[in-house]
Every structure is written in C-alpha cells, then in structure tokens.
Amino acid sequence: MRMSPHLHSLLQQAISHHQQGRLQQAEDYYVQVLQIDPRQFDALHLIGVIAKQRGDTQSALNFFAKAIAVDAKQAKVHCNLGATFQEIGESAQALACYDLALSLQSDYALAWNNRGNALRELKRYQEALDSFTRAMEIQFNYPEAFLNRGICLQELGEHAQALADFEDAIKLRATYPAAQFARGFSLQQLGLYGEALDAYTLALQTTPSVANLAALHCNRGMVLAKLQRYAEALVDLQQAQALRPDFANAYLQTGHVYRSLQEHEAAILAYQTALALAQDKAQQAQIEYYLASLGAAPTPHAAPATYVKELFDQYAAHFDAHLQTLSYQVPRLLQDALQSCGLTQIERALDLGCGTGLCGDYLTTVAQHLTGVDLSENMLAQARRRNVYQELICDDILHYLAQATPSYDLIVAADVLVYFGRLDDLFGLIKNKLTSGAHFAFSVEESATDESKLQTSQRYAHSASYIRQLARTYGLRLRHFSHHSGRREAQHEVQSLIVVLQKN
Incomplete structure (x- = not known):
C-alpha cells in the first residue's frame, strides 16, 4: 500500500531527527506516524531502536515483535532484535x-x-x-x-x-579507544608493559565511557606497577576507585602495589576493602590468601587453585624470559642432584607442575615416557612447543595423583611445593604412585624456623627438619639433600632445598 505524502513527510522528519541523535523529537514523529497507521513497519522498528538506545530493552523487544508481525522478511529487524537479546x-x-x-x-x-x-x-x-x-x-x-x-x-x-x-x-579508525584498550590488554598479557602503557594512555585520552575509564585507569595502574612506577600506579588505581567505588579489582591491585612497597598495613586495608566488595567466591579466596600472606587472615593449607591457574596463565607467554632475570637455578640443580644419584635410564617419569617444560629437556633424556601435569593451559601450550612430553595433562596435581594414574619410576616437582603449606597429603599420594625403588625429586624454599610458613611473597617455605620428618613418615630414603640459592627476588637470594627421595 502506497504511503500518503503527509505520512511520508512525518516519517522522513522522524528519521532525520533520529540520525541527528535527537531521540525525543524522533520518537514524537514516529508516534504521530503510528497514530495514523499503527502497522507502519519503519516507525515500529525505529521506535524500537530508540528504546534500545535508551536501555529500555522490554519496550524494544515489544516494538520489534510488532514490526516482525507486520513484515517478518526484513533482516534488519531480526538483527536488532538479536542485539537486544544479547544486551540482556x-x-x-x-x-x-x-x-x-x-x-x-x-x-x-x-x-x-x-x-x-x-x-x-x-x-x-x-x-x-x-x-x-x-x-x-x-x-x-x-x-x-x-x-x-x-x-x-x-x-x-x-x-x-x-x-x-x-x-x-586502528588503521581503519584512527581514534578508536576500545581497540587501543584491547590492544593494551594483549600487550600486557605478553609482558610488553611499556607498549601496553602507551596503548592505555591513548585510550584514556579519547574514551567517553565512565565504566571504561575506571577499567582503563585500573589496567594502566597495573602496568605501571609492573614497570615499578608505583607512585604513578597508585594515582591511576585511586582514580579507578573514585570513578567506581565498588570496583573490587582496583582495591585489589592497590593492595598489590602497597605490598611491593613493603607498606603492609596499607596493603592489608586495600585487600580488606577488596574482599568486602568482591562478589566471586574464587576471588574472595584469593584475597583471603593475600591477607594470610601478610598475617591478617588464617593461613590456608595451600594456595587457591584459581590463584595458581590465573598467575601462570598470565605469566606463560614471558615465563622463561622472566626467570632468566631472576637467575632461576632450580631445574639445573634438580638435574645435578638426579645425576649424582646415578639416574640414567628409566621407563616412566612424571613432571608435576611442569609449566613451560623447563625440566622436560633433561627428563626426556632419561625417561622413555614423560608426562607433564599443570593447572595452567597457557603454560602447557608453551610446553607442547618443546616437543619432549609424550603426554601433557591440564589438572590440579592432587586431583591427578588421586586418580587411577600409572605408577612412575621418577616424579619431579620443581618449584611446585611452594604453593602448598602442609605436604602430608601430597607425599602420601606421591608415595602411592612411585614404583619400588623409584625416586621423588623436588625443591622447596627454606624456612629457618616454622615447618611451613606462608611468606609475604605468597609462596610457602618449609624447614629442613619438616622435610626429613616427612621422608621418615612415608618410608622414603634420603638420597640427596642440599641447600642452594634457587633464584633472586627483590635483589635478595632465595634459599632453597634440593631433595631427592627414594621409595624403599
């Protein structure tokens, strides 16, 4: 049916106002069109678009449904209906x-x-x-x-x-804050913090969204902290908090900065605020773990699995390069210890918490079959590139050991026990998976006093006497026991124990 000139004029005026962003005037004209013709498709569809633009999703859904009832063969109304469903x-x-x-x-x-x-x-x-x-x-x-x-x-x-x-x-749209924000995030995940900072700064200069501004300030604060520009990081994180007072992650990252500055009272206060705001139970468990590392909450038996997974998922892309800056020695020290015990050829070996496979290069020379287990899929992706493991499994190591897994002639845990406090359950499971005469080689950070102690680094340390006691309890013969500097942290040597035990 042909549209009358008056109706056509009203609709064109409505569309013109709509295109200029004058939503109320456009809606008034669409309503006039519908008063004359309640089944006018364009007016029904476009008044639905205005409702969607205003965030009135129920009205948008109603108008789109009415438009479809008039003409169900218009692709654009189905697309806009889909976008409304997606928003909810x-x-x-x-x-x-x-x-x-x-x-x-x-x-x-x-x-x-x-x-x-x-x-x-x-x-x-x-x-x-x-x-x-x-x-x-x-x-x-x-x-x-x-x-x-x-x-x-x-x-x-x-x-x-x-x-x-x-x-x-960004080449297609020079001023594109959302793309700069996303670009900054990927650069951050790749450990390219200077470039990430530049991207976030460009995004901040152009973004109109308050929600994005808070997230941008938080992320820029995080990369500034990675660059050890802590004072600037705190400015950004405090700005994120001002924009979104309920932004738990902004307070969490503030706690991390204060912890890096050794300002533990301020860190505790920030973590406690983050804990009060956090909605996710996994995040709450992580924050309680941070508080425990500062002596402000009960010490758990182990680090939360989500903490370990997220830590190493984020760390994976630049893990090996970063360890070089820490003078990381644990894989080499374990290799030397195993060689001193005369291990040359075995059938099956298990690399617990294998990470990117730093121990795999050596283990594959002594084992016919090498299995790696890690909680971080991103770390396992790096390990696959080494092409030395016959099997790589993404699982929590306690869960894996508790299953009906094969027995092993050698189990290695390099820098893994630092995420466990009490080691009794782990030792019991490992003993059950060792064949007769098999070896268990591992490292721990050394505690001079407590059997196990959660440090401010958020890693557990264990005493030499506790490790010896565990060996006796589980019938494991001490083959190698030595003290070394396993790595450096904040310009200080981290003392580690390198241990090889054998099942009687």
Missing part, C-alpha cells in the same frame, strides 16, 4: 535472530559481526572467528569486526594474533 544476556536467542536475519540477507555484514559476538559469549570460539571473518569479507572497512575478532582471539589466549586485528582496526 540471552545469547542463544540472539544467535537464532542473527541466523534468521542472515537467511533473509546473506551479505548482511552487521548480522555476521553480531552473530560472532553471540557465539563468543556461548564460548563457540572457532565459529565466532569464522563469523567475524565473514563480516570482514563482505565489508572490508569494518573496524568493529576486526576489534571483535581480536577480542575472541584474546579469549583463546592468542594475544599475538589479536594484536594484528587491533592494529588493523
């Missing part, structure tokens, strides 16, 4: 809407891009990457698709690849 966390329904839009218009770049976002939320990452790529094939000049594909790659831990997408997005 209904990613599966959003995906169905995008698929319907694409069935009506297969070259709809926006729908492909939005579909990728829904798939990413559903953790269907490869499909999401394919969807973003399809959007870019249809519309090359599409910075949002490059940004979103990069964020998806971040979810997969592929930060180097993600950087290429962020840089392409």
